[in-house]
Structure formats: C-alpha cells, structure tokens
Amino acid sequence: QVQLVESGGGLVQAGGSLRVSCAASGRTFSAYTMGWFRQAPGKEREFVAAIGSSGRNTYYADSVKGRFTVSRDNAKNTVYLQMNSLKPEDTAVYYCASGGGWGISVREIHFYDFWGQGTQVTVSS
Numbered sequence: 001q002v003q004l005v006e007s008g009g010g011l012v013q014a015g016g017s018l019r020v021s022c023a024a025s026g027r028t029f030s031a032y033t034m035g036w037f038r039q040a041p042g043k044e045r046e047f048v049a050a051i052g053s054s055g056r057n058t059y060y061a062d063s064v065k066g067r068f069t070v071s072r073d074n075a076k077n078t079v080y081l082q083m084n085s086l087k088p089e090d091t092a093v094y095y096c097a098s099g100g101g102w103g104i105s106v107r108e109i110h111f112y113d114f115w116g117q118g119t120q121v122t123v124s125s
Contacts, residue, residue, distance in 0.1 A: 001026050002024070002025070002026035002027050002098065002114040003026050004022055004097070004114055004117075005022065005024075005116055006094065006095065007022075007119060008020040008021050009119030009121045010120075010121070010122070011122045011123075011124060012086055012124070013086075014123055014124065014125050016086050016123075017082070017083060017086065018083050018086065018121060019080055019081065019082045020080070020094050020119055020121065021078055021079070021081075022034070022079045022080075022096030022116055024077045024079070027098075029074060029077040030054075030074040031100075032053055033050055033051065033052050033053055033100065033102055033111075034050065034051050034070075034096060034097070034098055035049070035051075035097045035098075035099065035107075035111070036079075036081045036095070036096055037094070037095045037096075038090075038094045038095065039093050039095070039118075040092040040093075045109060047106075047107040048061055048064055049064065049068055049070040049081060050070065050107065051071065051072050052102045053102075055074070058070055059106055059107065067083065067084050068081060068082065068084070069081075079096060081094065086123045087123060088125045089123075090123050091121060093119065093120050094119050094120075094121050095116055096116045097112035097116070098112060098114045098115075099111045099112035099113055100113075
C-alpha cells in the first residue's frame with residue numbers, strides 16, 4: 001500500500017520561505033516521478049512542480065519558476081519543495097503525488113496514481 005505523507009506547511013509572511021516535505025512508502029520510491037500540486041479555496045487543483053525518478057529532470061509551473069525548487073532524497077524516500085519569495089497567492093493546500101514515467105504530462109493530474117493528504121500553506125500579506 002503506497003502512502004504519501006506531507007509535512008512542513010504553516011503560516012509565513014509574504015516574502016518569506018517555507019519547505020514542505022513528502023515522505024513515501026509502499027513501493028520503490030526511486031523508480032517514480034514525484035509531483036507537487038496545490039489547491040486554493042474555490043479553485044481547481046493546479047500543477048506546481050515535478051521531479052523525475054533520479055532527480056535529474058525537473059519541471060515547474062510558470063507561476064513558481066525561479067522561486068520554488070523541487071528536490072528529492074531517494075535514500076530517505078522523501079521529496080521536498082523549497083518555497084522562497086512567497087506571495088499571498090501561493091496560499092493553498094499543497095499535495096504531493098507519485099507517478100510512473102516522465103514527459104510533458106507530469107503537469108497533469110491524471111499522470112499520478114497516488115496522492116498525499118495535503119499540507120496547508122498560508123502566506124499573509
């Protein structure tokens with residue numbers, strides 16, 4: 001049974017930084033692409049970032065490019081999302097997800113077959 005557990009969310013002022021983590025278990029972590037999505041109240045879930053199985057490939061939404069960095073530690077079965085220069089519009093529940101392969105579809109929800117429960121990130125102005 002695959003489990004993804006996010007942590008590290010919280011309240012931060014605009015311009016600040018936060019790192020969220022996602023610990024995975026239940027299948028070979030290093031074989032799968034990991035993605036981060038977010039969902040704000042009243043909005044659809046949207047893609048944030050993805051990282052390939054080895055960590056060499058990354059892909060970001062335009063809205064976070066240059067501010068967020070996705071990384072992974074395959075020895076710890078953990079993926080991270082470092083968020084800098086946070087803005088109030090970054091406020092959302094952040095979800096990690098796991099899926100097989102790599103390609104442009106990593107930005108699509110249907111690419112992923114397992115999801116975490118989410119962690120709340122709130123950016124105050």
